[in-house]
Amino acid sequence: MLNRDALLFSPTREGVPSSDDNFYASDLIAAQEALEEEAREAVPYRFDACTYDLGYVKQPLFACRTCLNHRAVCAACSVACHGEHDLIELFNRRNFRCDCGTESMGAGSCCSISSRNDAPANLRNKYDANFEGRFCFCGRPYDPQTESDDMLQCLHCEDWCHAQCLGLPHSDDDSPAAPLRQDDFDQLICWRCVENDAEVRRIAERHAGVEGTGVILLDKGDKVLGKIDLPAEEASAEEAQSAGSSASGPAAATATDEASAAQEKPLKAATASTSEHPSSEPTVVAGDSSPAPLSSSGLPNSTKRHATVGSDDGSALKKAKVDHSDEASTTASAAKGTCSAPPSLDAAESPVRRFMREGLKPNVFLQEGWMSRWCRCSQCLPMFVNLPYLLEEEDVFEPPEDPDAHKSTFDLGMEHLLNRMPRDQALDSVRAFTTLSDRLKTFLRPHAEGGTTVTKEHIQAFFDAEQERRQQQHS
Ligand SMILES: [Zn+2]
Ligand SMILES: [Zn+2]
Ligand SMILES: [Zn+2]
Ligand SMILES: [Zn+2]
Ligand SMILES: [Zn+2]
Ligand SMILES: [Zn+2]
Structure with a gap:
């Protein structure tokens, strides 16, 4: 965040004058540019085109x-x-x-x-x-400054739910006692959607909590229903990643820790939504060295990093492969002519119904690879007709990248800022910076044009006025 100290006392920043000197407006503008560059690195996309x-x-x-x-x-x-x-x-x-x-x-x-x-x-x-500003079933307002719980987005209603309200441990909590951990699933559908949306409920009644489906229900007796063993390939990739991210110490909320956590967990909420790729490379994912075992499902480990947003096509909504891969998987299932969904139970016997009868909340957790596991036979497919995001990754508009920004921080910034909640305040900072920066430039212009020096007192006066302005705004 730009403030007086950042501007005046930043010996490590190139071009930022030392605090003891008087300096020219041009020095300050150079300092501004250095700070702007930092801001661009934090949120490196352009803000000049409305969607x-x-x-x-x-x-x-x-x-x-x-x-x-x-x-x-x-x-x-x-x-x-x-x-x-x-x-x-x-x-x-x-x-x-x-x-x-x-x-x-x-x-x-x-x-x-x-x-x-x-x-x-x-x-x-x-x-x-x-x-x-109200989130989750509990309706709590979200305050990034004070919210300490993780929040996860429901795939269907897109509300953000507290881990605690879902019966999950905090992502930092690595006590082995927790029956279901955030690493154990990829997406969730909240109980309100299961109870109130007939189409979601129909799918949940057929699959959720049933052995072999990977569509999980969490019982009050700490039992996990429906969990499956994932192929070793996926499991080991996951382990490797968790090991890497916890290496810096689970308790330390350092920037690195935050960053690595951001690459891992929050993608749970948005895996399917952030993994768009140009149609020319529908399944190949940058940085994934292992062959993708599942063609169109978003494997979170492989879809997290994607630097494929070119400056041109990045500005438009990306059309991913929807049509052909949909057809492909549909015809594949249909050709076999068999249904691979769990046998259709009398609805009353389904675990979801039992949960509802017992007053339990049927939150549904979808394990990695869930998208490719739905049966798409001619009987099953119609159940999904109004829920296309259960079958295919969605197109997501991503704000176009600023061509001046660095790719590496782009990856991190996008994932970190757009998919994570709580998150750090970089975006707010950039926004505040942009407006403050404009005013500072206006303030400095007469000095720059006249070639006069700018003193510490000038700068102090500017920030004093800023502070006053802000106080007035908040009163
Ligand atoms: Zn506008
Ligand atoms: Zn707009
Ligand atoms: Zn809550
Ligand atoms: Zn929901
Ligand atoms: Zn089927
Ligand atoms: Zn407004």
């Missing part, structure tokens, strides 16, 4: 508490149009069109990127409690 024209897509969203009605806008608008507003980061949500500059945001709303104003409301946008 409105893409229509309803899955994309990272930000709800604005300052503008009317808590409407949500795209990542670019969150910076360019609502940079100084009180925002709630919602990460990826599907079927959503940017509401910046639409009627639903209130009369007179205008998008500063596109100059769109008072456009018709996007009626297909679904707003829920998340957009007002």
Whole structure:
């Protein structure tokens, strides 16, 4: 975060003047640029194109508490149009069109990127409690400063649920007692979706908690129902990764620890959604040395790193292979003519029904490789017709990469920032930095043009005024 100290007392930054000297405005602008570069490294994508024209897509969203009605806008608008507003980061949500500059945001709303104003409301946008800052079944507000629990996103309703509310241990808790750990599954569907959505429930009743399905239910007696042994290949890759990430010490919340954890666990919530690849290479994943045993399912270990976002195609919604691989797997199952789903039970006998009868919460946890394990025979496939994200990875809009940014930090930044909750504050910092930086430049311009020196007192005055401005804003 840019502050007075960062600007004046940064001996390690090239081009940043020492605090004891008076200096020229040009020095300060150089210092600014050095800091901007750091900001770009933290969040290295461009904020100059609103996603409105893409229509309803899955994309990272930000709800604005300052503008009317808590409407949500795209990542670019969150910076360019609502940079100084009180925002709630919602990460990826599907079927959503940017509401910046639409009627639903209130009369007179205008998008500063596109100059769109008072456009018709996007009626297909679904707003829920998340957009007002409440999350999980418990409805707790999310505060990145104080939230200590992990949060995981439901694949169906896309709400973020506390690990604790799901009956899971914290990801740092490596006591072997926990019946189900966050590493033991890839995605989850929350009990509300199972109980309230008839289509989700039908699938859950058939598969969840049934031996051999990898569709897990967690019993109150600490029993795990439906877990399967994964092929050794996957298991060892997973172990290797956990070992690597815990090497720095489970208790230390260091930056490295955070970073490696970010590559591992949070992808649980977004594995399927972040693993888009151009259709020319549907299954090959950068950095994965082992042959992918499952063709189209998102293996989280292999889909985490993807530096395939070119500067051109990166700006548009990526169309992944949906059609052909869908057909391929469908015809493969159909050709065999056999159903590989567990036998259809009388619904009353299914573990999900038993859970509901006993007042247990039927949260469903999907083990690695889940997407390719559904039976797609002609009887089973129709069950998924309104739940395409159970069959295929979704297209996700990712904010285009800034061409000046470094690839390596891009990988890390995207995964870390967009898929993890709680997360660090880099995005907020960048947003604050951008606006502050603009004002500082305005402040410095007369000095730069006149060639006069800038003193510590000048800078102090600037930051004093900033502070006052901020206090007024919050009062
Ligand atoms: Zn937008
Ligand atoms: Zn706003
Ligand atoms: Zn906008
Ligand atoms: Zn909760
Ligand atoms: Zn849900
Ligand atoms: Zn079947």
